[in-house]
Amino acid sequence: MSQKQTPMIQQYLAEKEKQPDAFLFFRVGDFYEMFFEDAKKASQLLELTLTAKNKNTDNPIPMCGVPHHSVQSYIDTLVDQGYKVAICDQVETPQDTKEMLKREIVQVVTPGTKIDQERGENNYLTCIETSSQGYVLSYVDLGTGELQCTELETEEEVINECGQLQTKEVVRVHPLPTSLEEKLKERFSLIFSDHEAGEISRWSSLLENIVRPELRQCIADLLGYVADTQQCNLDHLQPAQYYQVDFYLQMDYYSKFNLELKKTIRTGKAEGTLFWLLNETKTAMGKRQLQRWIDRPLVKKAEIVARQEQVQILMDHYFERQRLVECFKGIYDLERLVSKVALGRVNARELGQLKQSLQYLPEIIDLLEEMEIPTVKHWKGYLPSLMELTDELEQALVEDLPLSTQEGGMIRKGYDATLDQYIEATENGVQWILELEAKEREKTGVKNLRIKFNNNSGYYIEVSKAAAKQITDERYIKKQTLANSERFSTVELKDLEKVLLEAKTKRIEREYELFVTLREKVKAQGPWLQRVAEEIATLDVLQSFAVLAEERNYCRPTFNEEHELKIIDGRHPVIEKVMGSNEYVPNDIVMDKNTYELLITGPNMSGKSTYMRQLALTVIMAQMGSFVPASQAKLPLFDQIFTRIGASDDLYSGKSTFMVEMMEASEALRKATPDSLLLFDELGRGTATFDGMALAQAIIEYIQQRVKAKTLFSTHYHELTVLADQFSEIKNIHVSAKEENGQLIFLHKMQPGAASQSYGIEVARLAQLPEELLIRAEAILQELESKEMTSTVVDTVQETKQENIDSSKEDTMSTVDMVAEEQLSLFQEEEEKVPDFCQELEQLDLMQTTPLDALLLLHRWQKEWRER
Ligand code: ADP
Ligand code: MG
Numbered sequence: 001m002s003q004k005q006t007p008m009i010q011q012y013l014a015e016k017e018k019q020p021d022a023f024l025f026f027r028v029g030d031f032y033e034m035f036f037e038d039a040k041k042a043s044q045l046l047e048l049t050l051t052a053k054n055k056n057t058d059n060p061i062p063m064c065g066v067p068h069h070s071v072q073s074y075i076d077t078l079v080d081q082g083y084k085v086a087i088c089d090q091v092e093t094p095q096d097t098k099e100m101l102k103r104e105i106v107q108v109v110t111p112g113t114k115i116d117q118e119r120g121e122n123n124y125l126t127c128i129e130t131s132s133q134g135y136v137l138s139y140v141d142l143g144t145g146e147l148q149c150t151e152l153e154t155e156e157e158v159i160n161e162c163g164q165l166q167t168k169e170v171v172r173v174h175p176l177p178t179s180l181e182e183k184l185k186e187r188f189s190l191i192f193s194d195h196e197a198g199e200i201s202r203w204s205s206l207l208e209n210i211v212r213p214e215l216r217q218c219i220a221d222l223l224g225y226v227a228d229t230q231q232c233n234l235d236h237l238q239p240a241q242y243y244q245v246d247f248y249l250q251m252d253y254y255s256k257f258n259l260e261l262k263k264t265i266r267t268g269k270a271e272g273t274l275f276w277l278l279n280e281t282k283t284a285m286g287k288r289q290l291q292r293w294i295d296r297p298l299v300k301k302a303e304i305v306a307r308q309e310q311v312q313i314l315m316d317h318y319f320e321r322q323r324l325v326e327c328f329k330g331i332y333d334l335e336r337l338v339s340k341v342a343l344g345r346v347n348a349r350e351l352g353q354l355k356q357s358l359q360y361l362p363e364i365i366d367l368l369e370e371m372e373i374p375t376v377k378h379w380k381g382y383l384p385s386l387m388e389l390t391d392e393l394e395q396a397l398v399e400d401l402p403l404s405t406q407e408g409g410m411i412r413k414g415y416d417a418t419l420d421q422y423i424e425a426t427e428n429g430v431q432w433i434l435e436l437e438a439k440e441r442e443k444t445g446v447k448n449l450r451i452k453f454n455n456n457s458g459y460y461i462e463v464s465k466a467a468a469k470q471i472t473d474e475r476y477i478k479k480q481t482l483a484n485s486e487r488f489s490t491v492e493l494k495d496l497e498k499v500l501l502e503a504k505t506k507r508i509e510r511e512y513e514l515f516v517t518l519r520e521k522v523k524a525q526g527p528w529l530q531r532v533a534e535e536i537a538t539l540d541v542l543q544s545f546a547v548l549a550e551e552r553n554y555c556r557p558t559f560n561e562e563h564e565l566k567i568i569d570g571r572h573p574v575i576e577k578v579m580g581s582n583e584y585v586p587n588d589i590v591m592d593k594n595t596y597e598l599l600i601t602g603p604n605m606s607g608k609s610t611y612m613r614q615l616a617l618t619v620i621m622a623q624m625g626s627f628v629p630a631s632q633a634k635l636p637l638f639d640q641i642f643t644r645i646g647a648s649d650d651l652y653s654g655k656s657t658f659m660v661e662m663m664e665a666s667e668a669l670r671k672a673t674p675d676s677l678l679l680f681d682e683l684g685r686g687t688a689t690f691d692g693m694a695l696a697q698a699i700i701e702y703i704q705q706r707v708k709a710k711t712l713f714s715t716h717y718h719e720l721t722v723l724a725d726q727f728s729e730i731k732n733i734h735v736s737a738k739e740e741n742g743q744l745i746f747l748h749k750m751q752p753g754a755a756s757q758s759y760g761i762e763v764a765r766l767a768q769l770p771e772e773l774l775i776r777a778e779a780i781l782q783e784l785e786s787k788e789m790t791s792t793v794v795d796t797v798q799e800t801k802q803e804n805i806d807s808s809k810e811d812t813m814s815t816v817d818m819v820a821e822e823q824l825s826l827f828q829e830e831e832e833k834v835p836d837f838c839q840e841l842e843q844l845d846l847m848q849t850t851p852l853d854a855l856l857l858l859h860r861w862q863k864e865w866r867e868r
Contacts, residue, residue, distance in 0.1 A: 256295075
């Protein structure tokens with residue numbers, strides 16, 4: 001087909017071949033055009049009119065286009081939907097002599113390489129590879145220059161990490177296991193971008209800190225893709241950092257999801273999340289830093305305490321803090337500006353923003369010194385060179401900067417002598433034109449003679465039709481005749497025009513040169529600027545913590561290695577904020593070093609789930625270095641948090657099955673250590689009473705004997721509360737409620753001991769069920785409590801389980817399996833007790849039964865039951 005095509009279409013096809021999976025935006029004049037399939041698809045996605053090139057031939061080519069000045073929004077629309085866009089520009093300026101302009105792909109914008117994110121968001125491009133130990137993963141944020149890598153063992157860990165990074169694009173050199181790829185695509189709807197292996201030697205300066213060859217290769221692969229798509233150098237990237245997931249408090253993807261750290265389950269928005277609560281940051285860098293800290297709370301006491309100390313200082317210096325916040329408000333996104341500078345994609349206005357931001361540095365440093373914040377020494381060193389840069393920018397840039405770098409108007413008069421000449425020429429030019437106009441009026445005697453300018457014809461003299469007759473001057477050369485006027489030119493005007501246009505072009509060129517020089521000077525300070533940005537980000541988060549601690553009466557937690565947990569007057573920080581501190585009922589959470597588990601019982605809606613989440617959020621905040629919602633908090637340092645929320649808690653809205661719940665529980669039990677925090681909310685609710693209860697009990701015992709992690713276990717199986725009598729490591733607590741004026745009031749107050757089992761009957765009484773019925777219910781309950789199957793079941797399961805644990809070193813699942821098996825045989829025993837008529841009842845075909853038959857059957861069954 002391409003032989004028949006015009007040279008331009010041939011050129012198009014050659015470029016398209018280089019990026020077959022991207023929309024090719026092909027620059028033609030003032031438009032970016034798309035052809036063929038791209039045009040058809042893009043016209044739908046972007047709501048553009050689909051036309052055709054060579055419409056009237058037998059070979060029409062589908063085509064659509066967008067104006068070059070608004071191309072960005074079209075690119076964003078496509079990329080946000082997970083597509084890639086290759087921008088193919090004219091790489092030489094139009095000249096009359098040549099027919100075909102050279103065009104090249106200058107950049108491929110992909111979901112993972114987009115840098116114009118929403119304020120305060122990261123955009124991570126990831127590369128995942130299998131390795132001898134499992135997996136290696138590297139990621140980069142092109143907009144901020146952050147580059148990191150890690151090793152992961154299991155598929156689950158890879159999924160967790162991708163979930164945490166919210167990566168939208170994964171570079172793939174070799175295929176990953178199909179199951180992993182499918183899970184990643186399904187859960188995060190990310191795209192895979194295939195690319196060839198990268199060269200390690202090309203990136204040696206960024207790989208200094210990385211030793212393992214597999215990690216180095218993974219980073220080289222990642223960067224190779226970035227370099228190819230961006231077609232520019234990547235000077236702003238920071239040397240790769242290695243991290244391990246256990247450098248931080250670990251939480252799997254579902255736990256984070258359940259705890260609503262950054263998005264709520266219902267709306268997917270930030271409002272109502274921990275991030276929403278904590279975010280008092282004022283800068284885009286601070287906002288990103290806060291999100292990173294939420295994802296990765298610390299585990300080392302010294303690091304946490306160092307943050308706490310700065311929060312304390314900021315709290316103790318109210319006025320200095322206010323001034324610091326005022327400075328932060330004026331600071332733009334330095335990290336992103338530095339990246340744009342390095343990528344050569346910064347405009348004049350953004351350089352102005354950089355200048356404005358840097359002007360706050362001296363004051364910030366003064367304030368930090370006044371408060372004696374120790375980290376100030378890190379960055380004081382680079383202040384002089386940054387101030388020099390700021391001065392230079394100040395002298396060079398005008399106040400009101402244009403977006404474009406191609407139209408001049410960026411540089412101040414007096415900054416550059418050469419430029420000043422051109423500026424003078426252009427400015428004087430206006431005067432010269434006015435003078436010439438006056439002179440010509442006088443010479444011709446035409447009062448309404450005007451000298452005008454337009455882009456097509458340049459300068460010209462315009463006189464009205466009537467007055468034109470008066471002009472006999474032979475210097476006047478007719479240019480154009482319009483309905484009401486005539487346009488002329490003169491040699492003098494032509495000469496003047498030449499001078500003026502030349503001055504204008506030269507001015508623009510010179511300004512651009514100076515702009516590039518300035519940009520390079522900024523670029524040279526890039527590493528310092530990144531350090532400053534990092535420090536400001538951290539301080540911004542810390543001041544945010546200080547504001548919160550002060551406004552919401554949080555306390556500074558202490559940490560111990562003795563596994564002691566004592567929170568006095570704890571609150572769920574988000575619910576407290578939503579409902580107000582007067583409404584929220586504070587609760588203590590106390591677990592001494594020998595208490596592993598708290599079994600929480602209480603009616604629905606009494607506050608069990610809230611209490612559990614409250615603990616998780618308190619721990620996360622504490623290990624981020626924040627103060628916590630309590631009047632006193634003494635905490636162990638946790639290594640991992642697992643939360644398992646029961647199926648009917650409507651959080652999974654029907655998606656969760658009992659199997660999923662068990663798989664999650666299994667994972668938690670396998671990975672948890674005595675330093676972990678486990679939250680099991682109504683586990684086993686999703687199944688028939690007996691196996692659910694049996695499994696719940698087995699899990700509680702397994703934790704008590706094997707895992708020894710601090711565990712909160714809320715349950716509606718009241719029978720389980722007897723476990724607290726048997727094991728000193730397990731304690732009961734319950735949520736109290738009371739009746740007031742016939743209304744049931746939840747006090748949301750945790751009390752020691754198990755909830756009263758007759759609770760449901762009390763509620764029923766409030767609902768005014770017949771008294772006779774209630775008395776009967778109480779009798780049945782007593783019977784059940786005194787002997788009967790429930791406790792037998794519990795005991796039997798208990799014993800079997802005990803043997804299993806003692807006699808074998810089976811892993812969790814098999815222990816649980818055995819208990820389940822035992823459970824089956826119990827059910828069989830149960831079945832023998834079931835009266836015969838039950839079987840009959842089950843098999844009865846109601847459609848074939850007359851009312852009379854039914855009555856007779858009922859009568860017989862009643863008799864059998866009574867005589868039993
Ligand atoms: P449960 O898990 O026992 O069914 P939840 O923890 O879901 O109960 O709490 C139900 C509602 O009670 C919550 O939505 C919350 O508004 C309120 N609540 C829970 N704990 C408290 C508390 N300590 N103070 C005030 N209101 C609370
Ligand atoms: Mg609940």
